[in-house]
Amino acid sequence: ENGAGVWKMPGSCPACGAPLSVIGAHHFCVNASCPAQVKGAVFFFIGKDQMDIENLGPETIAASMDIAHIISDPADIYTADYDKLKEFAGFGEKKIALIREGVAKSRERPYERVLVSLGIPGLGQKAAELLIGAGYRCVDALVALAAGARTDQASAQTAADTLTAIHGIGRKTAETILTAFSDPVLLERIKRLREAGLRFCAEEKTAAPAGTLIFAGQTWCVTGSFERFNPRSKAMDQVKRYGGKTVAQVSGAVTHLLAGEGAGSKLAKAGELGIAVVSEGEFLDMLARIGVE
Structure with a gap:
């Protein structure tokens, strides 16, 4: 109106000029050197x-x-x-x-955290857990899968099908993962991070005794900072070890929010949704009841 032009999504990255890639509802620059x-x-x-x-x-x-x-x-x-x-x-x-x-x-962060930290679109906490659960317990397995996908079109299709066979991994995410683990810049970054001592294989974890699965059927999220759990992901590791699920964002699917000092918008949303809010002290008490100090 009034002569104002219609904004149009650019086709290339304004920072480096590389073509933008559409992944889901978003546009990304996939030039790792940008x-x-x-x-x-x-x-x-x-x-x-x-x-x-x-x-x-x-x-x-x-x-x-x-x-x-x-x-x-x-x-x-x-x-x-x-x-x-x-x-x-x-x-x-x-x-x-x-x-x-x-x-x-x-350097002590677990493999799943390191994997997510690489910043591959679509490869968040949930996708990392799915990949590890499906047997991709070391980054080398993903790199090898991506290398095989580069052989020809049929191999690329097979590799993508292998990932989409994992419930929860969609076609776009599968293709993005394969492209990312073929990128020389990312592969060099992984090489350097591995040399620095970061973990690129998942640790074998012993199953918790059935009587200690106090978080079974629950979905937890975390916000704020804590005295006993630094980084706070350590608290979520306990939730998963003792039967629960964890997510990164508060939604109607969340049953409990662990709230520490400086809790922000997640706490407010939990209040709106009627989600149980648990303090660090209360969480420690829960663990203490099953003998976890």
């Missing part, structure tokens, strides 16, 4: 629902990338010379030591 993609990959990698690296928040990452220029890829987090940050305000000896400590601790 400067905006690389920056987004680093910020995603450190997120609370991904690697959740203590003392390495968005401001420190921004300073490391844009000012000190010691990080230009997620893998650089494990090789960066953080002493170079001392030249800038707010980064003293104590702060640098805490950053290094947080980075070191993040």
Whole structure:
């Protein structure tokens, strides 16, 4: 109206010029070398629902990338010379030591968290669990599947069918996974992260005794920060170990929300939906009843 033009979705990435790919209802730049993609990959990698690296928040990452220029890829987090940050305000000896400590601790994150942290569209927490449950317990298995898919069109179809045979993995997600694990940039990133000591195979877990499955039939979500569970994914690991399911977002399917300090929009939504809100103390009491300290 009034002469205003109609906005049109660009066909190429405004940052690098690569063609955009339509995945689901969204448009993505799939050029792994795109400067905006690389920056987004680093910020995603450190997120609370991904690697959740203590003392390495968005401001420190921004300073490391844009000012000190010691990080230009997620893998650089494990090789960066953080002493170079001392030249800038707010980064003293104590702060640098805490950053290094947080980075070191993040090497202990389980494979499923590392897999999600790679930032592959559609490969979130649920998809990672499905892949591991279907036998893709090491990243090498996914890389090998993707390599086989590059042989010819028939092989690509077979590989995609193999993934879509996993209940919950759709065609688009399957194709995106195969494309991602064929990307030389991502493969090099995985190589460097593995050399840095990150886990790229799932650990074998012993089944919990039947009498301890206190979260059976329940679906949990988590928000805020905790004294005993740092990162907070450790609390959700307990939920899964003792029979429950976990999700990243609050919805009508969620039965319980574990809420810590600084809980935000998830807590408000849980209240609207009538979801049971559990404090850290209450959660610890639940575990204590089955002998878990």
